[in-house]
Amino acid sequence: MQLGFYIDQSRCTGCYTCTVACKDWHDIPAGPVNWRWVVTVEDGKYPKVFVAFLSLSCLHCAEPSCMSVCPVDAISKRQEDGIVVVDQEACLGKEACGQCKEACPYVAPQFSADDGAKIQMCHLCVDRWQEGKKPVCVEACPMWALDAGPLEELEAKYGKVKEVEGFKFVEKNRPSVVLKAREPELLGYP
Amino acid sequence: MDKTKIITTSCSHDCGGRCMLKVHVHDGKIVRMETDDGEEPQFRACLRGRAYRQRVYSSDRLRFPLKRVGPRGEGQFEKISWDEALDAVARELIRVRDTYGNASILLLGGSGSQAALHSAGAVERLLAKFDGYTRTWGTPSFEGALFASMATYGTMMTGNAREDLLHSQLIIMWGWNPAVTIWDTNTAFTLVKAKEKGIKIISIDPRLTESTAVFATEWIPIRPGTDTAMFVAMAYVIIKRGFQNQQFLDKYTVGFDKFRDYVMGVEDGISKTPEWAEKITGVPRATIERLAIEYATSKPAALIPGWGPARGARGEQFSRAACTVAAITGNIGVEGGYAGGFMRAFHSRQMGMPRGARNPVEEGTPPRPNSLYRLRGAAKPTSARIHSEKIYDAILRGKAGGYPCDPRLAYIVASNFLCSHPNTNRGIEAFKSLEFIVVHEQRMTPTAKFADILLPVNTFMEREDVISPWLGSPYYLYMDKAIDSMYESKSDRDICDELALRLGITDYREGRTDGEWLKIIAERTGDIPDFEDFKKRGVVKLKVDKLFVAFKEQIEDPVGHPFPTLSGKIEIYCEHLAEMDNPSIPPVAKYLQAPEGYGDALSQKYPLQLLTTHHKPATHTTMEKIPWLDEVEPRRVWINTKDAETRGICDGDGVLIFNDRGKVLMRADVTERIMPGVVNIGHGGWFDVDELGVDRGGCSNTLTSSEHSPGGAWSTNTVLVEVRRI
Numbered sequence: 001m002q003l004g005f006y007i008d009q010s011r012c013t014g015c016y017t018c019t020v021a022c023k024d025w026h027d028i029p030a031g032p033v034n035w036r037w038v039v040t041v042e043d044g045k046y047p048k049v050f051v052a053f054l055s056l057s058c059l060h061c062a063e064p065s066c067m068s069v070c071p072v073d074a075i076s077k078r079q080e081d082g083i084v085v086v087d088q089e090a091c092l093g094k095e096a097c098g099q100c101k102e103a104c105p106y107v108a109p110q111f112s113a114d115d116g117a118k119i120q121m122c123h124l125c126v127d128r129w130q131e132g133k134k135p136v137c138v139e140a141c142p143m144w145a146l147d148a149g150p151l152e153e154l155e156a157k158y159g160k161v162k163e164v165e166g167f168k169f170v171e172k173n174r175p176s177v178v179l180k181a182r183e184p185e186l187l188g189y190p
Numbered sequence: 191m192d193k194t195k196i197i198t199t200s201c202s203h204d205c206g207g208r209c210m211l212k213v214h215v216h217d218g219k220i221v222r223m224e225t226d227d228g229e230e231p232q233f234r235a236c237l238r239g240r241a242y243r244q245r246v247y248s249s250d251r252l253r254f255p256l257k258r259v260g261p262r263g264e265g266q267f268e269k270i271s272w273d274e275a276l277d278a279v280a281r282e283l284i285r286v287r288d289t290y291g292n293a294s295i296l297l298l299g300g301s302g303s304q305a306a307l308h309s310a311g312a313v314e315r316l317l318a319k320f321d322g323y324t325r326t327w328g329t330p331s332f333e334g335a336l337f338a339s340m341a342t343y344g345t346m347m348t349g350n351a352r353e354d355l356l357h358s359q360l361i362i363m364w365g366w367n368p369a370v371t372i373w374d375t376n377t378a379f380t381l382v383k384a385k386e387k388g389i390k391i392i393s394i395d396p397r398l399t400e401s402t403a404v405f406a407t408e409w410i411p412i413r414p415g416t417d418t419a420m421f422v423a424m425a426y427v428i429i430k431r432g433f434q435n436q437q438f439l440d441k442y443t444v445g446f447d448k449f450r451d452y453v454m455g456v457e458d459g460i461s462k463t464p465e466w467a468e469k470i471t472g473v474p475r476a477t478i479e480r481l482a483i484e485y486a487t488s489k490p491a492a493l494i495p496g497w498g499p500a501r502g503a504r505g506e507q508f509s510r511a512a513c514t515v516a517a518i519t520g521n522i523g524v525e526g527g528y529a530g531g532f533m534r535a536f537h538s539r540q541m542g543m544p545r546g547a548r549n550p551v552e553e554g555t556p557p558r559p560n561s562l563y564r565l566r567g568a569a570k571p572t573s574a575r576i577h578s579e580k581i582y583d584a585i586l587r588g589k590a591g592g593y594p595c596d597p598r599l600a601y602i603v604a605s606n607f608l609c610s611h612p613n614t615n616r617g618i619e620a621f622k623s624l625e626f627i628v629v630h631e632q633r634m635t636p637t638a639k640f641a642d643i644l645l646p647v648n649t650f651m652e653r654e655d656v657i658s659p660w661l662g663s664p665y666y667l668y669m670d671k672a673i674d675s676m677y678e679s680k681s682d683r684d685i686c687d688e689l690a691l692r693l694g695i696t697d698y699r700e701g702r703t704d705g706e707w708l709k710i711i712a713e714r715t716g717d718i719p720d721f722e723d724f725k726k727r728g729v730v731k732l733k734v735d736k737l738f739v740a741f742k743e744q745i746e747d748p749v750g751h752p753f754p755t756l757s758g759k760i761e762i763y764c765e766h767l768a769e770m771d772n773p774s775i776p777p778v779a780k781y782l783q784a785p786e787g788y789g790d791a792l793s794q795k796y797p798l799q800l801l802t803t804h805h806k807p808a809t810h811t812t813m814e815k816i817p818w819l820d821e822v823e824p825r826r827v828w829i830n831t832k833d834a835e836t837r838g839i840c841d842g843d844g845v846l847i848f849n850d851r852g853k854v855l856m857r858a859d860v861t862e863r864i865m866p867g868v869v870n871i872g873h874g875g876w877f878d879v880d881e882l883g884v885d886r887g888g889c890s891n892t893l894t895s896s897e898h899s900p901g902g903a904w905s906t907n908t909v910l911v912e913v914r915r916i
Contacts, residue, residue, distance in 0.1 A: 011404065016237045017234075020822065021225075021240045042861065053400075139225065142378065142379065188408075
């Protein structure tokens with residue numbers, strides 16, 4: 001079984017509630033570490049402008065590049081649910097290594113500004129699944145634009161869209177995600 | 191070690207949303223938060239609520255009572271005891287009252303806590319019992335919209351239930367960004383549902399906001415302050431084509447003919463055609479024509495005029511004109527329509543303390559000129575109050591300047607006043623001239639630095655309260671106490687209670703504990719039969735049989751249910767306004783040029799129109815300087831690519847935004863999301879002036895004007911500036 005995320009770009013207002021809720025729940029200080037972040041897509045020329053938002057995190061790929069490049073097996077994929085988890089003890093740190101961050105097409109592995117900072121990233125709130133709860137970002141979203149669950153179930157419920165403005169599906173990694181696009185029409189004077 | 195407890199509460203700051211926070215408390219400390227995961231509708235908190243832990247534990251929390259030791263405003267204080275602090279405040283209150291009279295005591299509150307029990311109201315009650323004080327009128331958020339609502343409909347209860355938007359054929363968001371300015375929790379969610387249902391949503395706004403980006407299929411940028419011209423031209427198109435709902439106008443309104451005479455040019459020889467409006471608004475004539483036809487022929491249609499455009503010079507006309515076109519198209523009192531106006535939909539927001547002692551300073555005073563004093567339901571229209579934009583001028587000029595008093599002492603509570611009122615530099619001059627300033631605060635704000643005595647207040651996490659949303663969605667939240675008061679902080683009410691004894695007032699709490707008051711407040715709503723159950727669950731979500739639609743009764747039974755106006759009808763022409771005989775608030779809605787508006791001569795010197803809109807992470811200034819929030823959207827000035835190019839400005843450059851009132855230094859956000867000729871700074875900020883007189887704290891009010899309109903509309907979206915790369 002593979003757990004994954006559903007991200008509805010057509011609903012995301014770029015409010016960052018997911019980002020802040022994640023930082024609060026996992027006690028991550030302000031700074032460069034964001035297990036979940038929001039991308040703003042802006043395109044076109046005034047007054048025909050396209051704007052959309054996209055909430056992203058580690059997408060727990062079927063074939064994670066971060067895992068395959070890690071020289072010390074600090075990144076692994078859980079058998080039972082496909083969550084990609086990290087072992088900070090084993091990690092060599094961003095200065096000594098940092099290859100995972102380079103390898104990930106979504107730059108999901110995160111390192112703090114501290115010397116010798118070790119890898120950290122979204123683990124799909126593995127702590128919450130055990131209590132029967134969805135990830136904190138999913139339960140935080142005021143637009144109900146996020147969901148998480150077994151990827152097959154998400155695909156059955158939401159469809160199989162894998163690419164939207166601002167997000168490219170990388171075939172060799174196969175991120176565990178389905179999305180819904182903001183219709184790419186341009187706003188402005190017709 | 192204790193087990194983790196989960197406490198239910200809600201933010202109580204000056205935000206239109208009221209959302210559930212489930213606070214995890216461990217060993218007396220807040221460790222993390224969740225939000226509503228109960229039955230629908232869920233009231234999920236936004237980023238500001240989710241970051242609240244960092245505010246409670248921020249390093250600038252005030253720990254002890256403080257006494258000023260350096261020059262006022264420099265922020266040099268020494269720690270004193272509560273007894274010393276309260277004695278000093280009591281002494282000054284008594285001295286100022288005995289020397290100058292009660293009217294010289296100025297209460298400055300608002301934009302902070304707004305719960306039913308703990309708010310600026312705590313000090314209002316104290317000062318009323320102390321024989322009175324001078325207070326402000328002119329609420330920053332909505333005074334223009336409120337004035338229009340009263341003049342047209344005689345009430346502020348003019349909104350429909352949010353879910354009623356799903357009955358519309360067309361939704362027009364006019365200067366309305368509920369994805370950021372939360373207009374009751376779940377308003378944005380309802381709009382996305384409307385979009386998913388296939389309802390057409392059009393946004394009219396100088397900026398391509400988050401709401402526009404996500405909900406709208408069309409963006410019509412418009413020059414700030416010119417919206418009324420577009421409404422008037424839409425009316426022209428509708429009338430010219432005979433699309434007005436004449437039956438509705440005949441039956442429910444007065445004065446359509448007078449408005450028509452203005453629109454068609456009978457009154458002044460100028461036909462308010464789309465060509466006429468195009469020159470003013472910058473909106474192509476064909477777009478105006480098309481929107482007018484679409485609005486008049488989509489039945490029903492909801493045109494929602496935000497409070498933002500009414501927060502500019504002649505803002506009353508914006509809201510009046512919006513109500514007028516709603517009447518012309520008959521979109522009032524029907525499902526899926528929308529009346530505009532103040533837009534409160536349900537009485538939940540009226541939850542509060544019973545009216546306390548009257549303010550003796552206001553007793554027997556004549557009504558304020560230009561007030562709708564013959565109508566009831568808005569704030570008391572007394573001439574004893576000072577408009578909130580004019581406080582600094584009143585402090586500096588007093589009675590000689592035409593104000594009702596000579597202020598000597600400022601009592602500031604639940605307000606970072608200097609950052610949230612226009613012309614901050616003049617505010618500093620004014621605050622320096624006062625004899626005494628006492629401030630109740632939670633953190634060392636730029637305003638708190640001006641205190642002579644600074645009293646530490648606890649946050650809503652440290653006390654109990656009850657709260658409801660701004661515009662009256664049908665629910666109530668109980669705010670349970672999560673942790674004990676931090677350091678030596680107290681609630682505003684505890685401070686006032688102890689101060690009262692020193693002022694010879696023995697009945698401040700009127701014989702009841704705060705807990706008993708909460709029960710009374712909750713029960714007075716009539717919606718909360720079981721207070722203990724409310725307290726336990728933390729929320730009452732009312733099951734409403736029929737979605738509230740403003741004026742449904744008036745439309746279905748006009749004889750039995752007249753409108754609460756003087757005529758009993760919708761006043762397109764308002765006799766009460768006619769009596770005022772003031773060309774800036776005419777009896778029918780008109781497009782009026784305003785000082786610093788589009789086309790003003792000052793634009794030769796300062797060619798850019800400045801908007802000061804709500805900043806997503808800030809809640810005015812309450813959530814300013816919170817690391818988790820500051821980093822998601824740092825304060826930047828929005829400037830269009832073209833305007834940036836002509837000034838040699840690149841994205842991220844440091845720029846100076848300036849006019850005769852002040853200078854602000856911040857980074858530029860060069861974007862296509864704002865129309866050329868317009869720049870935008872999120873309002874609020876944290877005034878931080880350097881030795882050259884430049885604000886580096888992103889305080890937009892360094893630049894804003896205090897020239898409010900006669901009806902009270904604030905002028906903070908009618909500002910001219912220039913921007914220069916540094």
